[in-house]
Amino acid sequence: MAHALQLKQFLPYRLNDLAERVSRGLAQSYSRDFDLTVAEWRVLATLAEHGAGQARQVARWTNLDKVRVSRAVSRLAARGLIRRRRNEDDQRTADLSLTRAGDDLVATIAPRALAWEARLLDGLPPAEQRALQRGLALLEARLDALEAEGPP
Numbered sequence: 001m002a003h004a005l006q007l008k009q010f011l012p013y014r015l016n017d018l019a020e021r022v023s024r025g026l027a028q029s030y031s032r033d034f035d036l037t038v039a040e041w042r043v044l045a046t047l048a049e050h051g052a053g054q055a056r057q058v059a060r061w062t063n064l065d066k067v068r069v070s071r072a073v074s075r076l077a078a079r080g081l082i083r084r085r086r087n088e089d090d091q092r093t094a095d096l097s098l099t100r101a102g103d104d105l106v107a108t109i110a111p112r113a114l115a116w117e118a119r120l121l122d123g124l125p126p127a128e129q130r131a132l133q134r135g136l137a138l139l140e141a142r143l144d145a146l147e148a149e150g151p152p
Contacts, residue, residue: 039072052097
């Protein structure tokens, strides 16, 4: 039976495949050299960017499920890279932030991550890089609008 859908040409598949490949490629460096998982790196980078947050915020910011965030937070806290403090307003939650060691680790890895990104994008002329950024922003905005509309 013939179907019109060709997975290799289907945008959701292509975006997911590309994202997984990019994530794995970048992760090779920090997982090997710093014993970090993708989720752990995302938690560290997110806390470095936002300063602090609760696990549910980190899950939303990183687009990771709560279980992966929880495991990453536990491991990072055990390694002394993040601190957990009970939230004064809601004792059921904890405020997360980087420790000095966590901040130092992000400062070490971030330039490597940016250099890896630059190597990836090096194959695209500057105009194509700008077009890619614009296209991604348009897709993100369109997805926000579709999510707001709800299911079809």
